[in-house]
Amino acid sequence: MDYYLLSGEAILVEEFAYGVDHVTVGLGGAMWASGDEGWRGAGSFGRVLRTNEELLATATPVRRERAARIYREFGGGQLPSEEELRMHFGEWARFATAAPLRLGAGAAPDGFLEKRIYRVLFAKEPKAAQLAELSVAWRGTGEGGMPSGTGRAGDDLFTWNLRRVGSGIAWGLDVTVLLRGESSDLAGAVLRKLTADVRERGLIPVTTERFA
Known part of the structure; x- marks a missing residue:
């Protein structure tokens, strides 16, 4: 909760x-x-x-x-x-639901069964110190100095980054998931953990969407 x-x-x-x-x-x-x-x-x-x-x-x-x-x-x-x-x-x-928007390019790379792309939207504006803290927690900095990270859960691989979306009016956590098996249970757990990481730095989650 x-x-x-x-x-x-x-x-x-x-x-x-x-x-x-x-x-x-x-x-x-x-x-x-x-x-x-x-x-x-x-x-x-x-x-x-x-x-x-x-x-x-x-x-x-x-x-x-x-x-x-x-x-x-x-x-x-x-x-x-x-x-x-x-x-x-x-x-x-x-919340209204629909099939994935299929905006991602390319199929899953060799050795993986499926590639998924998620976006978690957030409201409010973070402070610079909160973004810096998130970069440290995720051990990565992406384009424009925004927090990013990579990780593994089981056999699945994850890459993610936080950035402004919607012409700068909101924030989005974009997560790319490479599934090696048919179960996506670990993907759900990782998404919830990353969402909590951002929320603890002052942003308020709005919704989680799947693009591919």
Whole structure:
């Protein structure tokens, strides 16, 4: 689950749902504010948050430990377990899905069964120090000095880079996956880990798309 502080006095808890090929298909959430008697569903609010500059400016990604501390300090008591929080999600916001856009060039190289290209879109603007920290964590710097990296999970290979997209109005994490076998389970785990890396540096994930 992902946790956010809103204006310092409210907590938003979210979780994305993913399809079999690891693209985003839904967003569930619950929100609590100081003085509230309980949690309320916030899936639709999460969609609005990502498109509203004023709301977006109030949101700060945090870890569960900090959210629990804030919850306790503002009189909420002990932060519910994630299983309990899911019970407050209410109706999930659904994402339209489509076949991959097939924008990638070329088939999988010899020795690999499939090549996939993903993009995770993010909202908000990172600080230079956060980008530098991400470059250190990923041990790589790509075009324009942007964070990048390479890695292996099982027999699968991954390359990725963070960059501005959409004429500079958003950020995208582009991940190329070379699958050696038929299972893509490890690809999903790597995508979630890389998304968390970026989120911990201040950006807010919006959706995961597959291009090829």
